[in-house]
Amino acid sequence: MMELTRKGEYAIRGIVFLAKQPTGKVILVSEVAEATGVSQTFLAKIFQNFAKLGLVNSFRGTGGGFLLGRAASKITLRQVVEAIEGPIIPNRCLTEDGSCSREAQCTVHPVWRQIQGEVAAILDAVTLEDLAKEKNLG
Amino acid sequence: MMELTRKGEYAIRGIVFLAKQPTGKVILVSEVAEATGVSQTFLAKIFQNFAKLGLVNSFRGTGGGFLLGRAASKITLRQVVEAIEGPIIPNRCLTEDGSCSREAQCTVHPVWRQIQGEVAAILDAVTLEDLAKEKNLG
């Protein structure tokens, strides 16, 4: 349950790699793919997705590539995950207000809401800046 | 992300319906299916699954049917969800110790662990007894 897809996993690896680069440096998808061990074409699609949402900026043609769309400290893990996996929705009936005809009586409903809230809060609290830091070994 | 499948949703509806019945009363799958609005054959599979794990008891033949395998207060929502959806694993690398070669360096890892822990705790805290209670309206 609640498993991140490969796409989501690759997405995080890729954008964290970008976040580790010097500010303003343009990086090729091929570089990111090699460094993260992800298929280049698949990663390219993921980055397209990021670009549409402004999480990364892209430049086409010779000399093109990608860089972060804003400071690493201004991109949360939640934004990254939701860009690729869609909103955090543990159950269909939380998708839209009123879509769950049983909402008023449904005792499970508040549990999903609670999970949704907790997960969102955890992911909101982590930025790419945090993730790009080298971890203390030992 | 983290969406419960239909199967998981039906499973919860079905077993909560069982939990609402008088203790010891044997219920047909067809009854549960009708009451919950789920295809009978599909629900039957789900209940077979529950039976294997002892969450419900089943009786074959004439006069057969299902009832809870133990008191509703002793069955948690987590047990129900994991019976159908499998363990709560937000990322593949949490599946087994050592399976993530990057674990030591991976800065994302602790975030998934935290999510896993929070979600498990929320689901652990809810029992079928809680879910079977009529909700206060108004």
Add this chain to the structure above:
DNA sequence: GTAAAAAGGATAAAAAAGGTCTTTTAAGGG
């Protein structure tokens, strides 16, 4: 023995995930 009910196996349609191929855009040399 017959009918009722769950168990189990096989199959199939639909959706999602994963991956590849073609097109468009842009830079730079001649």
Add this chain to the structure above:
DNA sequence: CCCTTAAAAGACCTTTTTTATCCTTTTTAC
């Protein structure tokens, strides 16, 4: 200013998973 080449963007295809459905078998009460 055109041609070539590098690179992202977008369209397309394949595989796997989900979501079922149907049919046969086993079990049990009467």
